[in-house]
Amino acid sequence: MKHIDAYRNGDLARGLAATIAAEAKPERQYNFMEFCGGHTHALARYGIVDLLPANVRMVHGPGCPVCVLPIGRIDMAIALALEHTAIVCTYGDVLRVPASAGLSMQKAKARGADIRMVYSPADVLQIARNNPSREVVFLAIGFETTTPPTALVIQQAQRENLPNFSVLCCHVLTPSAIGHILTSPEVAEWGTLPLDGFVGPAHVSIIIGSAPYEPFATQFNKPVVISGFEPLDVMQSILMLVRQVNTGRAEVENQFTRVVTREGNRAAQAVCEQVFELRDSFEWRGLGEVAHSALQIRPAYAAWDAEKKFTLPYLRVPDHKQCDCGAILRGVKRPTDCKLFATVCTPDNPMGSCMVSSEGSCAAHYTYGRFRDIPLVTHP
C-alpha cells in the first residue's frame, strides 16, 4: 500500500490543482474526455472535480465494458443458461446488467439458471473439468485488458480437447470506440461536443501500448494522455492535456510510464491475434453498431465458440426511448440532462447503460456527486 498511498497524497493533489488552475487560461474552455470508467470512478470517488477550475470540464466517455454490453448479448447468455441448461460463468458486475423481460443474470439465477461469478477465466476451465456432463460457457466481456486471459483459456481448452467448454465472446476494442465518437453518423443526430483531448485508457494500454492512439493526435488533432487510475495520475494527466492545448500541440503522451510502453505487451497481442479476429460490426449499448469494434473467435477454435456451438440468434433490444445514454456517452449531454436520471433510472433500477455499472457516468454522478445538483448543507 505504500506504493498506492504515494499516488493518493492530498498535499500533492492540492499542489497539482493549483498548477492546473494557474495554467488553464481563464478566457477559454477545456473539455477533456476520460475514456475509462476507472478514471470516471477516480474523479468522483476522490472528489477531484471540486479541485478543478470551472473552465476545465471532464466528460465521461464510454469506457466501461459492463455499460456498453448490449441487452441482446446478456439475453444470449441467459438463454444459454435457461434454455440450454449450461453453466454460464462471468465476471461479477455483469450479473446486474438489465436484460429483456425484466431479467438480469442475477434474476435468471433466482429462476433456476446455473449462473456463476468468477474472478478469472481459468476458474471457468476448472468448472468445465469438474462438470464433464454439463456444458460450461464463459461470457467473456471487456476491453483489451481482459482479452488475453480469454485467449489463453481457449488455447488451453484446445490443448486439453475439452469438449464441454466454450466462450461467448463479447470483447470490444477501445480505439474503435474513440474513433466512433469522433466520426460516427450519429453525430448528426446527437450533435457532438468540441472535445479538446482524451485521458487515454490505463490497463488497456498496458496490452496494446500507446501507439494505437496516435491517429487521434495526427488525424483528428486531439491530444491524448495515457493515464493511470490513481487520483494523482489523473490530475497529472489533466495538467499535461492543459499544457498541450495551451501550446497548440496534439500528441500522444504517456503519463503512465511505470507500466505502459509505446508497443505494449507483444506476447499478449500475439496470443489474441492467434485466437481472435475482427468482427465486421458489433452493437455497443448506447452507441449502436460500431464497425470493426469487437472480436470474434477464429474458425480454428470454432469448437470453443459458443455462438457456433449453440444456435444463438442475436436480437437487438433497444434501450428505453427516453434514455439519453447515447448523447451522454458522447459527452453531448450530462447525466442530469436525462429525464430518467434519478427518477426511474437509479443504480438500483438502471434503465440505460450509463447507470448499469458503478463506473458508468450516470452511476458515478448519482453515487458520488449528486449533492452538487442541489443546495448543499455544510454546517449544522
Add this chain to the structure above:
Amino acid sequence: MNTTAKASYQRPLDFKRGRIDMNHGAGGRQAAQLIEELFVQALDNPYLRQGNDGALLDIPAGHRLVMATDAHVISPLFFPGGDIGSLSVHGTLNDVAMLGARPLYLSASFVLEEGFALADLQRIVASMAHASREAGVPVVTGDTKVVERGKGDGVYISTTGIGVVPLDCHISGANAKPGDVVLLSGSIGEHGMAVLSQRESLAFGTTLVSDSAALHTLVAAMLAAAPNGAVRTLRDPTRGGLATTLNEITRQSAVGMHLQEDAIAVLPQVAGACELLGLDPLYIANEGKLVAVVDAPHAASVLAAMQAHPLGHAASQIGVVTADPHHFVQMSTRFGGRRVVDWLSGEPLPRIC
C-alpha cells in the same frame, strides 16, 4: 431432553468420522444423543441442564427487555479470526448491546445439512461456547433440525439475544441531532475481507483476521462516561459496512452527516485487498466495530472511554451530524474534494478492469 439418564447401550457419537444424518433431526433417540453429547456438554449451564423446551428467565427490576434475533449464513464456515459459531454469538449480542442494553441470555437454533461432518459441528459448537462464556452470556435454550443433503449449506445458525436496559436509557437510530458528533470504534473492513480471502474461488494470502467480537462491555464503558441521553445512537456496521449503517441512521433520524475521510482508519491489508478487487472498504462488513452518535459536549469523554477499552483503542471522531433535508452522508476526501457516501446498491461486486 434428558441429561441425567446414562445411555448405557448407546454407542457414543463418532466425532472423528461421523456425519449428520436425517435421524439427528427426527426428534428420537439420536436427536437427543446429539443434544446431550454435543450441545449440552459444550454450552453447559443450569438453564440448559433443566432440559425443558424453554428457559425460565430472571429479569432485574427497573429495566426493560431488549430482544434481537439474527440468522447466520456464511461461506466459508471457518475463516481467520472466527467461524459461524462465534459469529452467531457476537452478532446477536452486539445487536442487543446497540440499544445500550446488557445482554443476559441467548438462544440458538441450528439447521444442519445431512452429511455435515460431526467434527466440524463440534468445532463450531465449541467456538460458540467459548464466545458465550467469554461474553458472560449463556445459551439457555436451543433447537436442532436436519435438512436433506443439497438443501442446506452445511450449517445455518439462528440466535436470539435477550438483554436488559434501565428504564431511563433511550438509545435509538432515530435520536441523532444536527451538531452531534459521529464516533467510530476502530478500523473498518477486516471481517468482510478476512471472509473473502477464504472463498474457494478467490483465496488470497493475507495476515488479515476478522474483527468479530462482543461489544457490550465497550458499550457499558461508553455509557458510564457520559450522562444519560448523551449517547444518542449506537449501531454496529455489519453487512453493507460503515456507509450503509450511516445512511440508515441519517434516514431514521432525518438528518445528514459530514465525514472526514482521513479520520476513518483502514488497515493496509484491507485497503490493499479492496484495491485489488475494486471494492470500497466503506461497504465491507465488520463484526467487532460500532458507530456512536454522541452529543457534542460529551463526545470527548465518550471517545476517551472508547480508547481506554481494548475494543475501542483505535476509536476516532469521523464526522458530525448535519441538518440536511436530503439525508445525505457526505464526505470530505483526503484531497479536499467532496463526495456522497451512498447506500450500497445490491451487493458489492468486483469490477472487471
